Amino acid sequence: MRVTSEEQRLRLRVTALVWEAEGVLSAHLRRSDGGDLPPWTPGAHLDLHLPGGPVRQYSLSGSPADRTTWRVSVLRESASRGGSRAVHESLRPGDVVDVTGPRNTFALVDSPESEYLFIAGGIGITPIMPMIEEVATSGARWSLLYGGRSRSSMAFLPDLARYGDRVTVRPQDEYGLLDLDAFLGPPRQNASVYSCGPEQLLAAVEQRCVAWPPGTLHLERFAAHPTPTAAEEEAFELVLRRTGRSFTVKPGSTILEVLEENGIEPPNSCREGICGTCETKVVEGIPDHRDSLLTQEERDENDTMMICVGRARCRRLVLDL
Template sequence: MAAAPVADGEQRLRLRVAALVWEAEGVVSVHLRRPDGGDLPAWEPGAHVDLCLPGSVTRQYSLDGPPADRSVWRVSVLREPASRGGSRTVHEILRPGEEVEVTGPRNRFPLVDAPEYLFVAGGIGITPLLPMLERAASRGVRWSLLYGGRTRASMAFLPELARYGDRVRVRPQDEYGLLDLEPFLGTPREGTAVYCCGPEPLLAAVERLCAPWPPGTLHTERFAAVPREPAGGDADGEFEVVLQRTGRTVTVPAGRTILDALEEQGIEAPNSCREGICGTCETKVVEGVPDHRDSLLSPEERAANDTMMICVGRARCSRLVLDL
């Protein structure tokens, strides 16, 4: 299948691997530059890119270097024992001097303006938070980071974080046990933004603790989709999607996603992860009620029904009109 179209605001670039740097046990950072030495596209904290690696393996990685440095993009990759190809390729096959196709940047995890931030990272989940810490520090606002991992040796970027002093609480599990979230998040505070990235058990625990906080307080990013039960009823049956820009109507059969149905009709739409976690396929809903099956939209965004992720989403009605 040909490469999917690039979403608005993104670019598809051919970049050279300038360096591979070990950041911790099992974590390597990839430094990417333009072959001609030119500037890379600007980006904001929370952004990520798609790397099309050797063997046609495409994976999403957070940009974790300084956003002000337009000469290089840095992404960091954990060596996963159960790798489906992405981390194994980066750690075992990718080498400096090689060129890779990179698409992006895109940002579904932006840093909102707030007078105070609480950051929680688990393992490789530190990567999207690093540029946020730098931005918060430059703004002179209050912030703290609670950073957990299996061991101190496996926790990436500790020397980089040391410059922030006691704003950063490093808590390796073999020294402290599981992250003690209650003192950090147990008391809701108006005006505080909470950002969390890490494994699913950590995200679930943070979500529980932040449930009493004001709506919109918590911002999370996941590396894997959350298993969801089928919605049942109309959401599991056949429905029609009307593409507003062309007037074309496509039938989405039971058990298929909107993106599946479009591709089967030869209609291309931007997409990447196909799991509802990256935001590439986010599409404006003009009419109808979507069945949100992604792991990206907030409860408030789901309730608004203004957009949906068509790579996993379906409909709770017989006819859905989309801005496609």
């Protein structure tokens, strides 16, 4: 299961709000008593319980070595569903917020012989920042290709400047789309590619890494892949191994929705298949994986699934619930 430590629900104080770029605001979170926060690893994120009720997932963009402060950096979205609007318009220094985590669905694989290739688009730089700190400290080979609409909209440019020519900054209004072919080069062994950003960028990175060795590419998405419509789905039987209860999951419904309708409330958060909170062990049957977390190798193993979006490719699916 994808966790960096035992998840906790904490009440933390907003100690500072810092503008990192045009439209990008960082919230610094600390314990009220000044004590240490739980450890975390690069790629981890938090569930932030915001004023007004929304719960949103934000990557930790600070340093794992700093046990006193957690930093999350949030883009002001024009089509906000309430999360970014709450951070930008309602959150204030001194506020106390509930936080769940940390949880890591985008972990940096420790590979001393590997060359790390980072590709970030816009706010996708947030989980990449602590990764860069770790590999730079370890002495590993690495480079970053970082794109955005304009320099003014790209966060952390002053922090990245100290890494010199390892970092390639390419604002779209100056250079156009990122030249992924030039940055990645031909497929090769002992390389790890990490990318986070808008779907158009991630799809392009995926396309270019098809011929690379399995396990090379690691992605984090902000939104789930499009899913089939109810007209393309069939009903199936859902069985809970621990209780023996069974339910019919009809077209247009998710496993999580059916469980909740019957008074069962498994842990969940994003409900889009991007945070990993609802990852559940599969006992029998073939899941219809619709999340944006599992690698193709993990999907083929069919050991776990994200029940907030997943369904079944069989008539009977048994879960460890």
